[in-house]
Amino acid sequence: MSDFEKTFDIIFGRWKSQILYAGVKLGIIDCLTSDSKEVSEIAKKLVLDESLLYRLLRALGSLGFVLEESGHKFSISSQGKLLKKDHIQTLQGILLLEEGPEHYQIWKHLPTMIRDGKQNAFFKEYGCNLFEYVYKNTEYSQIFNEAMTSYSKLHTNMILEALASYDFSKISHICDIGGGHGFLLCNLLSKYFHMKGTLLELESVISNKELLWASKMGLEDRCNYEVGDMFKQVPYADAYTLKMILHDWNDEECIKILSNIHTSSSNDAKIFIIEHIVTNPETPHFSKLFDIHMMCALSGRERTIEEFSSIFEQSGWKHVKTHYPHSGIIGVIEGIKK
Ligand SMILES: C[S@@+](CC[C@H](N)C(=O)[O-])C[C@H]1O[C@@H](n2cnc3c(N)ncnc32)[C@H](O)[C@@H]1O
Structure with a gap:
């Protein structure tokens, strides 16, 4: 072209x-x-x-x-x-959320936000944070959660591919923070039989048991859903996954979440952050567009590896490796305790 x-x-x-x-x-x-x-x-x-x-x-x-x-x-x-709704890797949920009325409205604030130096158009438009809106609005909540499963269907194979050579034998209990309905966690549990899992979520997301992947995939005996607030306390585990969580929050908020994980976890705990990682200046990447959506939707941002290493350092973690699937759309940033 x-x-x-x-x-x-x-x-x-x-x-x-x-x-x-x-x-x-x-x-x-x-x-x-x-x-x-x-x-x-x-x-x-x-x-x-x-x-x-x-x-x-x-x-x-x-x-x-x-x-x-x-x-x-x-x-x-x-x-x-x-x-189509029933396609194995359906993009329907993502489309209905990202082109739906709420997300459509917030983009109009982009020039003003950049002029004023104040992000989070969602708050400006709806008078509350996106997750409070999810809690208050049943229709948006259903669309939001379906979109998260749609994103997870897209990402889970990429994560399993990126971590294909990772030695999971030393992990017995894995916790997915803000794991939605549990698509990623349940797929990790069905690949690695020796592990048990805990998913931490807001009550409104996991209250309808019929929507949860543990029961759909017959994993209820190894997968526990826990209601909680990652800004207050997280469950004990020896490994944690956070997919598309840190990009919702500013550095200070991320440091609070990561510090809470540091406090609750085993001494040899590992952490896996899954995000669209911002590439070097010469390389165009979807992360640089998703970053603008985060500017509109919340207080968060997409980050470079150096920026992830810095928030790790400030919360007691050390970046050890980044694992990428072939496509390179997302990456898995692995950390251990310092
Ligand atoms: C962008 S979504 C990502 C969902 C899922 N990890 C995925 O990638 O499909 C962020 C998730 O964080 C959850 N969340 C937001 N605030 C939270 C809190 N304070 N404690 C626990 N979970 C929270 C939301 O309910 C939502 O499911």
């Missing part, structure tokens, strides 16, 4: 993601199969306006998510299948 084409594509990026959002939000993507359906049939089933639905489907076709045949007939494409 030429510079002109690349720029043009970026200017209209939001149009594309909003077209896709509407297609998923209205249930159109989930309704389509590999056998083509007439627009009138889809409109009737989903109670939508047939003529406007046709135009949306045509645009989705232009983006590659559906296939259009003559006679206003549509079927799902292989790219479209990635957005």
Whole structure:
């Protein structure tokens, strides 16, 4: 692509993601199969306006998510299948959160935040921190937690790949801090049979037992869900994982979380921080975009390895190694007690 084409594509990026959002939000993507359906049939089933639905489907076709045949007939494409709820690595949850109304609204504050030197547009827009909003708003809470599982489905294989040669035999009890519904923890437990696991979460996230992966994966005897606040106290364990946790918080808040883990853990404890790690200045990376989202959404940021080493140092930990999967999208920063 030429510079002109690349720029043009970026200017209209939001149009594309909003077209896709509407297609998923209205249930159109989930309704389509590999056998083509007439627009009138889809409109009737989903109670939508047939003529406007046709135009949306045509645009989705232009983006590659559906296939259009003559006679206003549509079927799902292989790219479209990635957005279906039941796809094994579904991206549906991520799309519904990141293009949904709450996250859409916060981006408009970006220029002002940078002018004023004050981040966290979520607070400015909704008058409370994102996690308080999750607690208060049932619909957003469901979307947020599904998105976290969607992210975890994407990341878990990468983490297992990055840690494939790591010796887990010395770890008997692993704790996932802010582990959502437990997709990552349960996948670690099902790969390493000798370990037991504890997941620390806010009550609202783990109160509905039906959503938890330990029961879905038959791991209830080795996986314990504990309600708590990582800023106050964390459970005892000999290894800890924190995936997409530190990026939510500023350095001072991260040091508090890491210090609490340091206090509660065994003498030879290990820590694994999983994040989108900011690369060197010459290398474009998704972390540099996610960092702007964190500027809008919370008090956090994405960090370089040096920045992680510094908060480790200030909370009693020492950075020993960074493990990357082949894709390099995320990395696992390993620490031990100093
Ligand atoms: C960005 S999400 C990451 C979830 C999960 N680790 C993942 O990667 O899919 C942050 C998680 O931290 C949890 N959390 C926020 N504040 C917390 C606190 N004070 N104590 C424990 N968990 C907390 C949230 O409920 C949420 O599930």
